[in-house]
Amino acid sequence: MTDPISPDSSGPVDSGLPSGSTGGGFADLGKILTIIPTYNEAGNVELITARVRAAVPEAHILIADDNSPDGTGTIADTLAAADDRINVLHRLGKEGLGAAYLAGFTWGMENGFDVLIEMDADGSHAPEQLPLLLDALRNADLVLGSRWVPGGSVTNWPKSREFLSRGGNWYTRKALVLPLMDATGGYRAYRTTTLKKIDLDGVGSAGYIFQVDLAYRVIQAGMRVVEVPISFSEREIGDSKMSQSIVTEALWKVTVWGVRERMRKAGRQRIRTAKAKRKQGW
Ligand SMILES: Nc1nc2c(ncn2[C@@H]2O[C@H](COP(=O)(O)OP(=O)(O)O)[C@@H](O)[C@H]2O)c(=O)[nH]1
Numbered sequence: 001m002t003d004p005i006s007p008d009s010s011g012p013v014d015s016g017l018p019s020g021s022t023g024g025g026f027a028d029l030g031k032i033l034t035i036i037p038t039y040n041e042a043g044n045v046e047l048i049t050a051r052v053r054a055a056v057p058e059a060h061i062l063i064a065d066d067n068s069p070d071g072t073g074t075i076a077d078t079l080a081a082a083d084d085r086i087n088v089l090h091r092l093g094k095e096g097l098g099a100a101y102l103a104g105f106t107w108g109m110e111n112g113f114d115v116l117i118e119m120d121a122d123g124s125h126a127p128e129q130l131p132l133l134l135d136a137l138r139n140a141d142l143v144l145g146s147r148w149v150p151g152g153s154v155t156n157w158p159k160s161r162e163f164l165s166r167g168g169n170w171y172t173r174k175a176l177v178l179p180l181m182d183a184t185g186g187y188r189a190y191r192t193t194t195l196k197k198i199d200l201d202g203v204g205s206a207g208y209i210f211q212v213d214l215a216y217r218v219i220q221a222g223m224r225v226v227e228v229p230i231s232f233s234e235r236e237i238g239d240s241k242m243s244q245s246i247v248t249e250a251l252w253k254v255t256v257w258g259v260r261e262r263m264r265k266a267g268r269q270r271i272r273t274a275k276a277k278r279k280q281g282w
């Protein structure tokens, strides 16, 4: 970890990029922290932080680096030294995206942030669309940047990857009876209060299952989840860390949870029926 959090002070920066700005700032939402997990993102980390700083100048950034062998952590330290709104969480080694986010959430809560953003380092999640997520958070407990709602899009993905994402989301929707089009996506805005209301222990730590797990817990806790369309573009620099085991873990866990929930519901129904029969003197 590097520099401490400073009070809000810096002014807007013109990125020259298209903006999702809804006008005005987000002071009403409180202190905002964008958490960016990194593993071998040396070619991306500087650009992504500059874009976030330009898009939402009041947002702080936490780079959660898993001791990347390519020196991402050192570059992040240099960025943090030059900007008191950038901080770095150095972790010991590669433990998966979810573990990095959980550590980032804890850091954000300990440092008094009210809004915690999830954003990839590779540019797939356009920082220029962050204002759209923040605006939607005014009426939500969790906002999902969604590729698969009307207006959402994906560019530069092979058909196989699109099929996997659409298929995985379809299966998740059916298995968990989740009213979400993109439960596996990783561009999100949480209120800190939302995360405090759910049990973060035992959340799956790898890729997509982490995202599904959190959205599922928020919905089961009766909170409001809103999806806003985003334009997702595949990375141009560096390599994806997505692997077969991450996909398999996600499909397996969604299946187990879906079966468990159905058994629970069936059990509750049996109890209700037995009670009704007793009342009627059967
Ligand atoms: N700290 C940390 N970050 C990770 C890990 N795995 C992936 N990431 C980061 O998570 C984000 C998404 O990963 P990416 O490889 O682009 O996955 P994809 O977009 O699903 O292909 C990127 O910013 C990665 O650097 C990990 O084990 N630890």
Ligand SMILES: [Mg+2]
Pocket (backbone or CB within 6 Å): 120, 122, 124, 235, 240
């Ligand atoms: Mg990516």
